[in-house]
Amino acid sequence: MGDRAAADRTANDNFFALGRGRAGQTDDAPVISAPPNEITQQWTQESRGAEAQATDLATTTTTYSGMGAAINRGGLGTKATITQDLAWQRSVGGDTTRISQWKEVMGSLQDFKAYLFVKQGSGFATVMHSPLKFAAISAATQHLQGRIIGFVGDRTTTREPTLILLPQLKTWQWVKEAVFTDGPALIKHYEDDASRIGTLWKG
Numbered sequence: 001m002g003d004r005a006a007a008d009r010t011a012n013d014n015f016f017a018l019g020r021g022r023a024g025q026t027d028d029a030p031v032i033s034a035p036p037n038e039i040t041q042q043w044t045q046e047s048r049g050a051e052a053q054a055t056d057l058a059t060t061t062t063t064y065s066g067m068g069a070a071i072n073r074g075g076l077g078t079k080a081t082i083t084q085d086l087a088w089q090r091s092v093g094g095d096t097t098r099i100s101q102w103k104e105v106m107g108s109l110q111d112f113k114a115y116l117f118v119k120q121g122s123g124f125a126t127v128m129h130s131p132l133k134f135a136a137i138s139a140a141t142q143h144l145q146g147r148i149i150g151f152v153g154d155r156t157t158t159r160e161p162t163l164i165l166l167p168q169l170k171t172w173q174w175v176k177e178a179v180f181t182d183g184p185a186l187i188k189h190y191e192d193d194a195s196r197i198g199t200l201w202k203g
Contacts, residue, residue: 066155070112094174107133107148123200128152
């Protein structure tokens with residue numbers, strides 16, 4: 001209980017009190033406990049009989065993952081549907097009508113979808129998931145009306161995914177780049193000079 005109380009005090013110290021304009025516990029700030037680090041599931045072992053059900057409780061702990069929960073609900077799709085989605089994306093090309101159709105569908109899907117993108121000049125690929133079209137509900141966010149936003153990272157009990165705003169032009173230009181498949185040469189390029197890590201190898 002001592003450790004839990006200390007965690008609660010630490011969590012409360014991180015809240016910004018509107019009435020005082022500073023961090024810390026105040027009279028007008030609600031008492032909020034720190035979120036649990038893991039979700040606990042409990043069940044009785046029916047296979048051991050009625051006596052075991054009354055006296056024995058098995059407990060297992062599972063770290064919460066928002067992405068994992070979404071995948072468990074909707075799945076990742078079949079090989080056929082994934083192939084179909086990729087083929088559709090490739091067929092869009094630079095056609096403006098198809099690009100508009102793609103944006104409309106991409107920003108309104110209810111299923112869990114993840115996309116891989118590489119920022120120009122970067123040596124890293126990033127997974128973006130759950131893209132959607134922003135709907136403004138106040139004048140302060142009117143400039144974001146209709147823009148596509150996405151998320152990077154997972155949702156856990158202690159962390160939220162990072163929100164990103166997709167560029168209005170470059171995201172939808174279907175830029176084509178050359179791809180090199182010489183794996184050993186790629187590895188040697190970065191092993192020869194560690195300072196190259198994070199930069200794009202151009203072959």
